Amino acid sequence: MTKRLLISFAHPDDESFGLGSFIGRYVAEGVEVYLLCATNGDVGTVSPEMLNGYSSIAELRLAELACASQILGFTDIHLLGYKDSGMMGSETTQDPQCLWYQWQHNPDEVTRKVVDVIRQTRPHVIITFNEYGGYGHPDHIAVQQATVKAFELTGDAAYTTAHAPYQPQKLYYNRFPTLLLRIGILFMRLTGKDPRKAGVNEDIDLQAILDHVQPATTAIDIAAYREIGRRASACHRSQGGGRITNNPLLRLLGWWQSRKQLLTRVSPPPERAGIIEHDIFENVVLDEPTMEQRS
Numbered sequence: 001m002t003k004r005l006l007i008s009f010a011h012p013d014d015e016s017f018g019l020g021s022f023i024g025r026y027v028a029e030g031v032e033v034y035l036l037c038a039t040n041g042d043v044g045t046v047s048p049e050m051l052n053g054y055s056s057i058a059e060l061r062l063a064e065l066a067c068a069s070q071i072l073g074f075t076d077i078h079l080l081g082y083k084d085s086g087m088m089g090s091e092t093t094q095d096p097q098c099l100w101y102q103w104q105h106n107p108d109e110v111t112r113k114v115v116d117v118i119r120q121t122r123p124h125v126i127i128t129f130n131e132y133g134g135y136g137h138p139d140h141i142a143v144q145q146a147t148v149k150a151f152e153l154t155g156d157a158a159y160t161t162a163h164a165p166y167q168p169q170k171l172y173y174n175r176f177p178t179l180l181l182r183i184g185i186l187f188m189r190l191t192g193k194d195p196r197k198a199g200v201n202e203d204i205d206l207q208a209i210l211d212h213v214q215p216a217t218t219a220i221d222i223a224a225y226r227e228i229g230r231r232a233s234a235c236h237r238s239q240g241g242g243r244i245t246n247n248p249l250l251r252l253l254g255w256w257q258s259r260k261q262l263l264t265r266v267s268p269p270p271e272r273a274g275i276i277e278h279d280i281f282e283n284v285v286l287d288e289p290t291m292e293q294r295s
């Protein structure tokens with residue numbers, strides 16, 4: 001019986017930057033890994049020379065996703081087709097076609113789309129962002145909330161969509177590695193900068209990112225799959241993928257940090273504190289009842 005995993009993220013690049021090596025490991029083990037990508041990433045900052053040969057930013061970013069998918073080996077990708085909302089407070093969040101606007105005005109429709117992807121792909125396990133969307137991006141927050149809601153509704157026969165009800169067994173939040181984050185905050189403080197205003201546009205709040213990281217329940221060894229993660233990230237060249245820092249200390253820390261993927265299990269809730277499992281499919285029941293209703 002094949003194990004199935006659905007990763008529910010917002011932008012073309014979230015999968016490679018966030019979970020590239022991790023996906024590489026599970027695909028290598030024969031798991032069917034599906035990606036839900038809610039937006040086309042068309043607000044990402046892209047330098048003009050990168051756009052050569054593409055008619056739009058969305059087209060470029062989806063081509064980068066296709067490149068990453070070749071390396072990672074997704075079984076299928078489900079695009080919800082929303083426009084990228086840009087960062088919180090920016091004008092782009094007011095575009096009626098963007099995910100954040102739709103999540104504010106039309107949440108039931110967004111949730112229904114996520115439910116339908118779950119019912120089509122029938123994953124045993126789902127991974128999405130944490131409640132802060134990792135780093136506060138409105139699209140990440142919207143897809144997280146829609147995925148949590150969809151996880152509650154998808155097994156309910158009274159909630160009808162084009163596909164038959166199906167209940168995944170586990171839900172996880174991806175977890176930001178905290179070591180580099182703590183060092184970054186400390187470094188900014190020491191050099192007189194405000195860690196709540198990080199990034200080129202000063203719109204990344206490092207302290208809030210750290211405050212929202214929940215305790216890890218699950219540690220997955222991904223050290224052997226670093227190269228796959230690196231190659232998948234390099235596909236997202238327009239977003240800085242493939243750039244390697246010259247700082248040897250940062251390289252060492254990054255290498256150390258990338259040996260394990262930590263996750264927070266949300267459902268079923270962990271029985272105790274600390275790391276409780278080393279495989280997301282632990283205790284997952286693969287023998288399903290006969291699924292004649294499978295559509």
Ligand SMILES: [Zn+2]
Nearest residue numbers: 010011014137
């Ligand atoms: Zn993103």
